[in-house]
Amino acid sequence: MPLDQISDEKEMSFLDHLEELRWHIIRSMIAIVTFAIVAFAAKSFIIDTVILGPSRVDFWSYQKLCELAEVLKTPAICVDDLPFKIQVRTVSGQFMTHIVVSFIAGLILGFPYLFWEIWRFIKPGLRPQERRASRGATFSVSVLFTLGILFGYFVISPISVRFFATYEISSMLQNEWDLSSYINTVTMVVLGCGLLFQLPVIVYFLTKAGIVSSSLMKAYRKHAIIVILILGAIITPPDPFSQILIAMPLMMLYQLGIVIAKRIEKREARQNKER
Template sequence: MMATENRQSFLEHLDVLRAAIVKIALVTIGFGMVAFFFKEQLFSVVLAPKSDGFITYRLFDRIAAWSGGLSEPFSVRLINTGLAQQFIIHMKTALCAGVLCASPYILYQLFRFVSPALYENERRYVTRMVGGGYVMFGLGVLISYFLIFPLTFRFLGTYQVSGEVDNLITLDSYISMLVMMCLAMGLVFEIPMLSWLFAKLGFLSADFMRRYRKHAIVIILVVTAIITPTSDIFTLSLVALPMWVLYEVSILIVKRTVTHK
């Protein structure tokens, strides 16, 4: 009798999970379809960093003019090499936009599914972890979109070994690099939240992080080399620097967490 009740309870949980997954899929597809039909608006955002009129470039141009320097205008034209490539990229980009727009609802459904199994204090920690992690991930994506990717693209897109060699950058290469760098930086910005969680669980201390700071820097460089889509020093430096800063910030967070534990 007990086994039957447990089995029924398990099946009921599966039904709840299935319903949550269906809702998540429908909302994600819905946002993706909206993004697909608003093609001009979608790609005006996606392709903005390739133009020298992008806000980041204009800001650096003003800084250069204020300091007495001159910045050269640049222009990079993207090409397409596959018959169906543009349509496929359009679909993939719209789906990514759908996932991004639906992400708050996805987190809500997942939390709603697991929350009945949590105690009140556990729900509080999970809420902080999920909310803080979401904010930090979004911050990482924004920093990548507005700072790291534009500077990387401008450097690599205009770099030439000779004036006789033109850069022909494919749309697929551009989109892939943009998505990978935004995703990588979003994950990198989870370092403080993970440090806070490990400190709460008693697995991490500020003294430990200070003691192994040199080792952490080596690990940061190795991870940066893995997650970045290119292997040039410029891009590696742009990604490694925020990771190191986040590590130092995490030391302060862990110290404060352990003190007020």
């Protein structure tokens, strides 16, 4: 019986909790492995279209940048050449890459279900008021994670690939990237953005726990903006458009966190007055 179907009056031992957690983990792994098998079978789409997409100039993001370059009369932002080659330098390189990429795809596709299983384990330990306040947590986390993945794949990833492809310390050197290095860069950027977009959810729970407040976030807003701009300058090419493109969503997420914290504080203040 799932933990969330057990009556609150029934106490579970520590070993019972471990057993219940084990089954949540097993079900999550089955879902991830299932998605990974599907991704493994769809090799052509996952590898050629998705993973290697940012390595080609006909990638959707590059085409839109070139269209925008025509409108803004700024040809510098148009990507018409990516001077690098991707090579495999080990005997089992392509096979192992196929397995790793399939598992990563399974993890991304199965993340909403993974969080749902974790939430099912945590939820029975919450008070009724906390359950009501956290209603829709799985949906919010899944939507933000998906938006982060899309932002990382269609914005950050191609910008990073372009930057490293065009950066040179000597004209005598050529970019011949190892396949595993390229995939690590793309997947880390994409997964990092997916987790970074969880900032509003993290702020929500930290505010509920009394660790973070809207006034604290407002006080450090200027510091956060500076950090975001520095981060944008590091991971993007040296042009203002790319830096703003990266910084704006991060600033919006931080501002959204302030709004969420303020709403929680008002709600709790109103509830305290009614008591």
